Amino acid sequence: MIGAGRRFLASLRIENVTGTKASDLTLTLFGDRLRFFTHWMYAEGYSHYREIGTQAFSSYQDYAVSILADETVEKRTLTTIAAYLDVPRRLYQQSSLFHSIPDMVIAADPLGGETGRSICKRLNLDDFGSVKPVPDEIARPVIQEAIQWVDHFSVDILNAIELQSFLFRRVASWNSNDYTKPINTGLTGFRFNIGGRDAEWRPPLVASLPVRVDSEHGERIVQQSPLQQLSDLTEDLVGACGITIHGLTGLRSSEGASLKALPLSETGLPACIEIRPSQIGLNEVFYIKGKLTKGRKEPVDCEWVAGMRPRGTDYLPPPVRAAIVLTKVYSFWRALSGTTDLWLSAKRASGFARRTHTVTRVQTKTLLNHENNFIRRHVAIPDKLRSWRINRAQWRKKFSQDVIKSDPDAIPEVQLHYQHLSDHLIESAYFGNDAKLLQLIEDEAMNQAAQDVARMIFGEQPYQSKVVDQLAAALKRLSLESNDPEDIAVTIRRELAHEGIRIWSGTHGDCFYRWESALCHIRSKGKVNLTDDRPLFADRSNDTCGSCSNYIVAARHRPYWLSTFKRRRKGWQDMLAAGELLLAEAMHQRMTVARNYCLALRVPADELS
Structure with missing residues (x-):
């Protein structure tokens, strides 16, 4: 990658296909942006420019915006952020000079015809580089639906995951490599009715489900097995939990990925949840404990207020309930891999990971994808906002607004949550570190x-x-x-x-x-x-x-x-x-x-x- 980058920069001085030959200042500026892009490529496992398509750019876009438009770093102008987003497009344009080096040739514009500036406008970045909060028209239905999944629909999905785990353990000792067929057979017909207590909220798992898939190669129909259907549902539940935690506490993606589920506390709560009395003793305050990484050479311990309840009651705030659900979702794969993380990466092409080495730590881009997929599949939002892609900086800004003055049209529990946080902010000068x-x-x-x-x-x-x-x-x-x-x-x-x-x-x-x-x-x-x-x-x-x-x-x-x-x-x-x-x-x-x-x-x- 370093060699390819040097060739690219040298070509700008000899033949810049988009304009005049690059000056020393232009090369210096673009070199900084290319170094940023190369760091992302390395972190995400890309080795050659030819691998960069529209899907890869979507991941780079989330990464670049979360870093460059985050309030923890020096704010950059919209023009600067747009220039960083334009790097893959410039590589694509210049790659026409490198037909003799196929690994440097990008087949199609990764930005899909857009420019860095038009993307900034679409993402509602202002001229000071700060991200606007998630609009109320999106935040209200998204948070409401996410809590619905955490509190109700999770019952069925967790039961289905437990059934999948049981079926896998039963067939794991068989003298066969074909585990998926008996597991799929056992899952077929599983019903989603809140554990048998309510009407069905979605159709049962079926032997083969046609699903429309959009990719950089176009739209196509694929047939999903019961395992794959359950895998998508699990992904959506994880997305709902992520929205509930990140949207109602202000955590970033990297901080959410640092949370631990095990060992459980004496009260049965995940390891990342701690309860302490409030300053004057009238309430109990819930804290989420994790690692702060942004702006630090080494991760440092950090905590965020996750909610509050009157002392002596058993109420659990929505982010705590979401953490409990995540602890249950991945319990089988934690036991399989020996890890203690709250979030894991356990989804595979056939459904789920089945071996220790295939269970990995979750990447922050994966958490963002889960949340945006959840919104796309399950939440009705106005057509004019359909193209809006949620990132953590937007939730963080929305959170800071609602702590000060919560949305009066939000559902009652969300209003109560923010009122608790606001009361705690008044009662105690301490609101996490x-x-x-x-x-x-x-x-x-x-x-x-x-x-x-x-x-x-x-x-x-x-x-x-x-x-x-x-x-x-x-x-x-x-x-x-x-x-x-x-x-x-x-x-x-x-x-x-x-x-x-x-x-x-x-x-x-x-x-x-x-x-x-x-x-x-x-x-x-x-x-x-x-x-x-x-x-x-x-x-x-x-x-x-x-x-x-x-x-x-x-x-x-x-x-x-x-x-x-x-x-x-x-x-x-x-x-x-x-x-x-x-x-x-x-x-x-x-x-x-x-x-x-x-x-x-x-x-x-x-x-x-």
Whole structure:
């Protein structure tokens, strides 16, 4: 590969098929990009340029974007990232000069007619090189379907895997090399009905299933055996588990691949899961423990918060449940190979690996492929977003946003998960030791505050807040110099940073924290301290927060206050009917507070009558 690279660079100086002969500066720049590409080729097992096609480029694209557009390295411009993606295309164009060296000739454009820049646009990379978060229109149905697979469909797939393992052990001692036929016969007809407790959610395994396959050679129909059908289902379940873990914790692919399943803990949880009491002891916090590799010469121990539950309950957060499923999925192959990894590579052409040496560690690109295949096969997303390919940096950005302000239209359990994470972030200054993820969350908190304030002061979003009223006039004056919403948000972000304000989300309202007016600290400790940087978790309540000038109620809190109003109205009516006039008067005052919030948030008056 090194020799081929040198020949390629030399040819650019002698005859550059796309333009003029390359200068010393051009050769230096392209040499850096070619070295990056060669490192990827070596890591993925490619030896010659002729092996690089569209499928290989798809893998290189994921690798290049995850490295170059990741927040852990110096941010690069869109032009630079596009230039790295263009390397295989330039190799293809220049390879027309090397017919005498077949290994250097690439038969077709690996980019399929696209350019590096058009790919950047398609992947929604901005001009600063950072990846945009997974859009809500994708994230909502994907996370919902993934959790459905983890909690329900996994029952049948795990039973089928156990049946496959039983059949293999039974035939392994036979004096025959044809193991697959009796295993396929034993799997044929297996039914998927949540362990017999529900209606079938998919057809049974059949002796031969026609499946349409797309490859760089075109579309074709292949016949899948029961083992191959189960292998695809297992891959999809693993993809669902990966989405649930990575999408709801912020782990990268390489970090997910470092997680360990064994030995199981005393509670029966995988080795990578640890439970510790929260700072004030009211809750139990789940941590995922693994290795941090990006930006490090050597892997270092790291942990990420995976969820929280009230102390004494048996609730398990979705990422923990997904880790448990993965522990069960690969239990047979861990025993076969003696490995302890949470994820393994056990899929083979005939179905599954059957020998120790064919069970290998999983590659990060494989995890990404499992997740994208799961989405393609099982999730209905808008047509305009069908070409979107998920990568870990997008999930990481989405995660940092939802920790600060979760999507109000997400399914209830996902909302609960993020509320738990947000509560823990407020209760404890500790949120794992992934410094870059913490910085991403902090940056997102400031960005959200700036965007919210911008929408509020210009009348785009209803609110009720003393702090915004106090800042509105000054921020409007600063923002009138520009008509660009992004420039306005940048201006507001800068001023909020100067004021030391950031947002701490809550179910009933958010806190735009300023230490000098933090009523929760004043009531709890009798004083404020300029070193305090967040509200007191244990003292957050409607009464305390509602009297604090840091408190803000915005549009996303409308459902909470409308339900609170209706509950208090019923309580007031019941107390009147029972003749409890003093209690009714007190409840009426609380009902009025809720009603005023609803009116400020533009709830129709007929719902409040």
